[in-house]
Amino acid sequence: MRKEFWIFLGCGVFFAIVAPIYWVVSPHEISGTFPLGMSALLFFMIAFYLWFVGKEIPARPEDRNDGEIIDGAGELGFFPPYSWWPLAAAAAVSTAVAGIAVGWWMFLLALPIAGLTLVGWVFEFYRGRHAH
Numbered sequence: 001m002r003k004e005f006w007i008f009l010g011c012g013v014f015f016a017i018v019a020p021i022y023w024v025v026s027p028h029e030i031s032g033t034f035p036l037g038m039s040a041l042l043f044f045m046i047a048f049y050l051w052f053v054g055k056e057i058p059a060r061p062e063d064r065n066d067g068e069i070i071d072g073a074g075e076l077g078f079f080p081p082y083s084w085w086p087l088a089a090a091a092a093v094s095t096a097v098a099g100i101a102v103g104w105w106m107f108l109l110a111l112p113i114a115g116l117t118l119v120g121w122v123f124e125f126y127r128g129r130h131a132h
Contacts (some may be wrong), residue, residue, distance in 0.1 A: 001054035002063050005047055012043030085121035092117050 019036035026032060061067030092114035099107030125131060 001050045001057070001060070005050040005054060008043050008047035008050060012040050012047055015040035015043060080125070083121070083124055085117060085124055089114065089117040089121055 015036050019033055019040060022036055023029075023033040061069075061071035064071075092110055096107050096110035096114050099105070099110050
């Protein structure tokens with residue numbers, strides 16, 4: 001994860017340099033300076049996470065100079081098959097958010113549906129064809 005760490009650290013340094021320059025060059029515009037500063041902080045946060053996690057795991061083939069393609073063979077993890085639950089959860093949550101603007105009755109109707117879709121999404125691999 002060293003390469004990813006350096007990429008995110010470099011992006012964070014770039015935004016940390018550009019934010020004050022933008023503040024000085026623009027007529028002290030906060031609507032551009034604030035997102036640039038937040039972008040720098042977010043890139044630094046991801047870089048810190050990659051540095052911290054990279055210390056705990058052994059060197060990957062991508063991180064070694066003598067790494068071969070065959071070194072990365074084998075099981076990479078569990079990748080779930082298709083699922084309709086994210087679509088249903090997004091529809092329920094968007095209806096709940098729209099309900100805040102339209103009326104509380106719509107929000108209150110969408111809330112149990114959003115909870116149902118969340119439970120279905122979490123427990124989708126405990127029953128049916130893809131059960132473990």
